[in-house]
Amino acid sequence: MATADVAVVGAGLAGLTAAIRLAEAGARVHVLAAGHATTHWAPGGIDLGALPDSRTSQEAIDRLAMVPGHPYGVLAAELPAALAWLRAVLAREGFELEGAPGDPLRAIPTAIGATRLAALLPAGMAGALPAWAPDETLVVCGPAGFRDFWPEAIAGALRRPSSWRGQTPPGRIEAVSVELPGLAGRRNLSSLDLARLFDDPAWRRAALEGIARAVAARSRAPGRVALPAILGLNDHPAALAAAREILPLLPFEVALAPPSVPGLRLYAVLRGALRRHGGRLQVGEAVHGTIDAAGRVAELRAPAAAREFVLSAGAVVLATGGIAGGGIVADGPATLREEVLGLPVDGPPAGNWLSDDALSPAGHPLETAGIRTDRHLRPVAPAGSTADGRPIAENVRVAGSLLAGQRYLRERCGDGVALASGVLAARKLAGVAR
Amino acid sequence: MARMTGPTRLPRIVDVLIVGGGATGAGLLRDLARRGLRCLLVEKGDLASGTSGRYHGLLHSGARYIARDPQAARECIAENAILRRIAPATIEETGGLYVATPDDPDDYVDAFADRCDAVNVPCDDEPLAALFRREPALNRQIRRAYRVPDASLEPWQLVEANLRDAADRGSQALPYHQVVGMERNGGFVSSVSIADLRSGTIERVVPRIIVSAAGAWAGRVAALAGIELRMSPGKGTMLVYNQRMTDTVIARCKPPGDGDIMVPVHTVAILGTTDIPVEDPDHYEVTPAEIEDLIYEGEKLFPDLRRMRILRAYAGVRPLYAAAEFARSGELAGGDRAISRAHAVIDHESRDGVANFVSIVGGKLTTYRLMAEQTADVVCAKLGVDQPCTTADEVLPGQGSGRGYYWLGDRLAAHEATGGGDAALICECELVTRPMLEAFLDERMPCSLDDVRRGTRLGMGPCQGAFCTFRAAGVMAARTGGTVAAQAEPVEDELVAFLRERYRGTRPIAWGRQLQELWLSTGIYWGALGLDAFVSPGSEAGDGHG
Numbered sequence: 001m002a003t004a005d006v007a008v009v010g011a012g013l014a015g016l017t018a019a020i021r022l023a024e025a026g027a028r029v030h031v032l033a034a035g036h037a038t039t040h041w042a043p044g045g046i047d048l049g050a051l052p053d054s055r056t057s058q059e060a061i062d063r064l065a066m067v068p069g070h071p072y073g074v075l076a077a078e079l080p081a082a083l084a085w086l087r088a089v090l091a092r093e094g095f096e097l098e099g100a101p102g103d104p105l106r107a108i109p110t111a112i113g114a115t116r117l118a119a120l121l122p123a124g125m126a127g128a129l130p131a132w133a134p135d136e137t138l139v140v141c142g143p144a145g146f147r148d149f150w151p152e153a154i155a156g157a158l159r160r161p162s163s164w165r166g167q168t169p170p171g172r173i174e175a176v177s178v179e180l181p182g183l184a185g186r187r188n189l190s191s192l193d194l195a196r197l198f199d200d201p202a203w204r205r206a207a208l209e210g211i212a213r214a215v216a217a218r219s220r221a222p223g224r225v226a227l228p229a230i231l232g233l234n235d236h237p238a239a240l241a242a243a244r245e246i247l248p249l250l251p252f253e254v255a256l257a258p259p260s261v262p263g264l265r266l267y268a269v270l271r272g273a274l275r276r277h278g279g280r281l282q283v284g285e286a287v288h289g290t291i292d293a294a295g296r297v298a299e300l301r302a303p304a305a306a307r308e309f310v311l312s313a314g315a316v317v318l319a320t321g322g323i324a325g326g327g328i329v330a331d332g333p334a335t336l337r338e339e340v341l342g343l344p345v346d347g348p349p350a351g352n353w354l355s356d357d358a359l360s361p362a363g364h365p366l367e368t369a370g371i372r373t374d375r376h377l378r379p380v381a382p383a384g385s386t387a388d389g390r391p392i393a394e395n396v397r398v399a400g401s402l403l404a405g406q407r408y409l410r411e412r413c414g415d416g417v418a419l420a421s422g423v424l425a426a427r428k429l430a431g432v433a434r
Numbered sequence: 435m436a437r438m439t440g441p442t443r444l445p446r447i448v449d450v451l452i453v454g455g456g457a458t459g460a461g462l463l464r465d466l467a468r469r470g471l472r473c474l475l476v477e478k479g480d481l482a483s484g485t486s487g488r489y490h491g492l493l494h495s496g497a498r499y500i501a502r503d504p505q506a507a508r509e510c511i512a513e514n515a516i517l518r519r520i521a522p523a524t525i526e527e528t529g530g531l532y533v534a535t536p537d538d539p540d541d542y543v544d545a546f547a548d549r550c551d552a553v554n555v556p557c558d559d560e561p562l563a564a565l566f567r568r569e570p571a572l573n574r575q576i577r578r579a580y581r582v583p584d585a586s587l588e589p590w591q592l593v594e595a596n597l598r599d600a601a602d603r604g605s606q607a608l609p610y611h612q613v614v615g616m617e618r619n620g621g622f623v624s625s626v627s628i629a630d631l632r633s634g635t636i637e638r639v640v641p642r643i644i645v646s647a648a649g650a651w652a653g654r655v656a657a658l659a660g661i662e663l664r665m666s667p668g669k670g671t672m673l674v675y676n677q678r679m680t681d682t683v684i685a686r687c688k689p690p691g692d693g694d695i696m697v698p699v700h701t702v703a704i705l706g707t708t709d710i711p712v713e714d715p716d717h718y719e720v721t722p723a724e725i726e727d728l729i730y731e732g733e734k735l736f737p738d739l740r741r742m743r744i745l746r747a748y749a750g751v752r753p754l755y756a757a758a759e760f761a762r763s764g765e766l767a768g769g770d771r772a773i774s775r776a777h778a779v780i781d782h783e784s785r786d787g788v789a790n791f792v793s794i795v796g797g798k799l800t801t802y803r804l805m806a807e808q809t810a811d812v813v814c815a816k817l818g819v820d821q822p823c824t825t826a827d828e829v830l831p832g833q834g835s836g837r838g839y840y841w842l843g844d845r846l847a848a849h850e851a852t853g854g855g856d857a858a859l860i861c862e863c864e865l866v867t868r869p870m871l872e873a874f875l876d877e878r879m880p881c882s883l884d885d886v887r888r889g890t891r892l893g894m895g896p897c898q899g900a901f902c903t904f905r906a907a908g909v910m911a912a913r914t915g916g917t918v919a920a921q922a923e924p925v926e927d928e929l930v931a932f933l934r935e936r937y938r939g940t941r942p943i944a945w946g947r948q949l950q951e952l953w954l955s956t957g958i959y960w961g962a963l964g965l966d967a968f969v970s971p972g973s974e975a976g977d978g979h980g
Contacts, residue, residue: 043962116964150908187858324953330945358937
């Protein structure tokens with residue numbers, strides 16, 4: 001039987017944050033995850049909060065903290081320290097996070113020619129943060145035939161002023177496709193294939209020189225060039241430096257549909273940090289556990305290939321994600337279940353899960369479904385029960401988008417909640433470390 | 435395809451104007467064209483986007499109708515044989531098995547073979563051991579099984595082939611063209627106004643005869659000519675499963691009811707159907723109660739059905755005519771299924787005093803050709819044309835050597851054989867490559883992403899368009915500089931419309947993996963790609979199509 005001081009279930013931003021913090025504090029940590037998490041498909045920034053009418057992330061955070069039942073009610077105070085910690089972890093690997101919660105939220109172009117609001121982006125994407133000047137040109141540039149980035153479609157949509165959410169667009173928007181070295185006729189490349197090519201110094205120089213020529217033919221300074229987020233997977237800092245050196249305009253990466261290269265970079269940094277502090281990480285195990293009579297979870301079990309895998313742990317951090325991550329499962333049109341421990345799920349009544357409109361700005365009522373906790377992130381008994389609000393599992397802490405009361409997509413608060421709850425969960429469990 | 439470019443002063447003169455681009459209209463266009471008439475077909479949406487594109491995919495053997503409607507059963511088996519000859523590439527030879535579960539009545543089970551025999555539907559006893567070996571997911575309580583020549587039939591390719599044959603003979607079909615007015619001159623419709631819904635222009639057409647093949651919408655078309663024709667559309671809801679839990683059409687040995695037939699179609703299997711009268715064929719919802727009813731009944735065939743992943747729910751409207759007529763005379767009893775699905779050619783000369791207006795109502799996709807033939811006979815008699823019908827003998831264009839057993843690998847193999855193995859895969863679920871998409875666009879632009887879906891199956895797999903929609907939009911934009919057509923919608927609006935349309939089918943079955951999939955696609959489009967920037971509040975379409 002494997003043992004650990006703390007078992008962390010889930011390898012997204014929340015789970016890895018909690019795990020690294022605990023490992024830094026000397027705990028023996030074992031992370032178990034059924035699969036890869038939102039790091040592999042999220043757009044790559046750190047979204048702390050953005051509401052349609054909030055000027056800054058901080059404003060959104062402060063407002064969300066006042067919403068009854070929103071995780072920020074407890075977590076907002078943790079954010080500054082959590083963010084400082086993440087910046088330090090990233091800096092160690094040569095990654096920089098630009099922007100701050102108090103900065104204005106900016107309309108950042110996306111791979112369909114829309115924009116999304118962000119204030120805190122990794123260096124590779126941060127070129128999109130400064131406001132656009134009327135004399136600036138935006139050149140949308142992608143590899144010819146790359147199926148996840150279509151410069152003409154993106155530029156066409158970005159030319160509509162309404163795509164910019166009321167912010168000033170660039171004065172001119174151009175589209176250009178470039179044949180990259182050795183790829184003529186190879187059309188079935190993924191963003192990962194291309195990102196790996198950019199890890200090769202010789203290839204990327206040739207590619208960037210080709211891009212530079214094409215961009216120069218379209219536009220002179222001032223301006224910026226939008227590229228798909230493929231500038232290196234394992235050696236992104238060097239690829240980014242080369243792009244800045246060779247291209248005639250400031251480059252910035254644009255988030256793509258999954259798999260997310262910026263997300264994979266973040267995951268690699270966090271995984272590295274965890275391992276450096278002696279934490280273990282096991283992906284591919286869907287675990288289950290039970291709360292015993294004393295209100296504790298003593299072990300987690302997984303049906304591994306040859307024999308059952310059992311992990312005995314002093315405490316558990318549950319960071320399995322919400323419905324998207326698989327932490328919460330709907331067994332039918334009326335039943336929500338928490339996957340690992342069978343915790344009570346707090347959510348809207350059956351029959352009122354989804355909006356009539358797929359794209360309703362208000363979102364779906366079901367988005368708020370999750371696990372309700374106390375201030376210590378312990379799961380609590382459901383509302384209306386005799387034990388309402390009392391913790392039901394002493395040594396369990398819930399983190400990330402599994403927490404009830406948030407709409408992480410509409411409120412764009414998912415990364416902030418993940419970071420802050422990961423940090424808080426780790427602090428609450430610091431006592432179990434030896 | 436030629437497009438009208440603006441209002442013309444001179445009306446277009448044709449022999450026959452066909453209203454409705456489903457299987458019946460397409461079959462009629464072909465039939466009349468082969469008899470030497472110059473015809474025009476108009477369809478207010480995409481071709482086969484109404485009932486023909488919203489059925490369960492079954493080529494009937496007739497076994498479903500042996501008790502209630504022997505005449506329909508005879509027609510089905512005859513047309514079944516004809517379609518296998520003239521349209522082999524649209525048919526998958528699945529075979530059909532009628533099985534007796536413990537819930538099915540003994541007398542029906544016992545009489546099944548004799549009744550099939552009486553209407554010439556070939557029927558063989560299937561030994562239970564062979565049944566379970568072939569279809570292991572079936573309920574082990576099944577006590578008897580009969581094999582009949584059911585099959586699955588691809589409606590979009592069938593319609594396309596009929597239209598191509600007609601086009602080769604000088605007749606034309608125009609999608610997104612709607613009849614908006616008819617001018618009556620006494621007992622005669624003298625001209626018809628047709629709106630191009632994409633450009634907004636209106637053209638006047640002068641036909642010698644008008645045929646309404648508008649199915650559930652036939653009442654509205656007749657009303658334009660001042661004719662009262664009461665239709666009684668019946669909604670049929672179907673569930674699309676992620677996998678083929680059966681490679682054979684499976685149906686129950688009992689009078690037709692809800693959730694009693696499973697049809698393997700391409701990569702999926704479709705459970706059908708309910709039958710609920712609806713007021714308006716354009717506005718109807720799939721209800722949770724219908725879905726529960728379908729699954730509850732379907733479990734009697736496949737006990738593990740509740741654990742299987744449903745991709746979407748959708749509904750079509752049956753073009754029932756007789757129901758309304760019976761209702762008028764007070765003879766309706768026992769719900770819609772008691773009514774014959776058999777069709778009727780209505781000559782409005784004798785019925786309503788309009789000499790050049792004919793409606794074809796009722797029927798089912800399997801008998802579309804027969805319906806077209808009988809309608810064409812009436813039209814030809816009126817026009818004094820005595821050419822015989824040839825549609826039962828001449829193979830449709832593009833049939834090759836037939837399709838046989840369907841597997842997705844066929845698509846891949848055909849593509850790789852042409853050296854396209856490294857072509858960009860636009861839709862991973864259904865293996866739609868960029869060359870396949872471009873070939874479709876070459877023929878069909880301007881068109882919508884939803885048209886692309888019907889033409890290529892793009893977005894019809896497990897992800898329901900999450901990964902392929904923006905790619906397809908990008909391919910379209912790359913060809914047109916940002917819009918689908920000069921006067922049509924920008925690509926980004928297309929994207930919004932397509933995702934909303936897909937949601938209508940996902941919403942009623944949003945649980946389990948498909949709820950997770952919905953959350954994933956919302957995460958992609960709303961979270962990562964900022965699609966909400968394109969969404970203006972209150973712009974939601976009110977169309978109820980599932």
